[in-house]
Amino acid sequence: MTCRSARFAGLDILLPPGWYDVSDDSPPGSPPTLARSRDGVGALQVTVAWYAGGRRPDIDCAAMESLLQGFGEAHALGAPRNCRRAPGDPSTVSGDFAREDEFIRAWYVTNGADLAFFTYTALGAKAPQHRVELEEADLIVRSTSFPAVAR
Numbered sequence: 001m002t003c004r005s006a007r008f009a010g011l012d013i014l015l016p017p018g019w020y021d022v023s024d025d026s027p028p029g030s031p032p033t034l035a036r037s038r039d040g041v042g043a044l045q046v047t048v049a050w051y052a053g054g055r056r057p058d059i060d061c062a063a064m065e066s067l068l069q070g071f072g073e074a075h076a077l078g079a080p081r082n083c084r085r086a087p088g089d090p091s092t093v094s095g096d097f098a099r100e101d102e103f104i105r106a107w108y109v110t111n112g113a114d115l116a117f118f119t120y121t122a123l124g125a126k127a128p129q130h131r132v133e134l135e136e137a138d139l140i141v142r143s144t145s146f147p148a149v150a151r
Helices: 061-074 128-142
Strands: 004-008 011-015 019-021 033-036 042-049 081-086 091-099 102-110 115-123
Touching: 011 128, 033 128, 042 128, 061 081, 061 091, 061 102, 061 115, 091 128, 102 128, 115 128
Parallel strands: none
Antiparallel strands: 004 011, 019 033, 033 042, 042 115, 081 091, 091 102, 102 115
C-alpha cells in the first residue's frame, strides 16, 4: 500500500489511499476529521495539545494510560479493552471501547511534550470494512510525528 504524506491538524501523518480530510463536512466546532471514501463506515478525529512554554511536561505511557481510563469513564464507556502500549518517539497508548452498535478506538500519542488524542468511531462495528478501515486508521496514528517547527 502506497501512502501519501500529509500535514493534518499540525501533525505529519501518512494517509493510505482513499482517506481524506472531511473536516469541512463536520458540524461546527468538531475536531479535524479524516474518513475513508465511498465504503467508509467510520471517522478518525484528532485533538492536539501543543507544549507552549513553561516547565516542559514529561508525558509517558503511564500518564497516557491514565488519560485513556479517564476518557472511558467520562463517556460512560467503561474500562478500555485490548490496550496497547508502544513506547518510543513518539509513544502511543490505545484501547477499544464498545457501546451498543458503536465501536471506538482511542489513541494517545506523545513526543513527551505535545499530546495528540485520536478517536476512530464506527457504527455497525461488525461490518467487514470496519476491520480494514480500523487497520488503516491504526497505520495513520502510528505514522504520526510532531513537527519541530512552529505550527
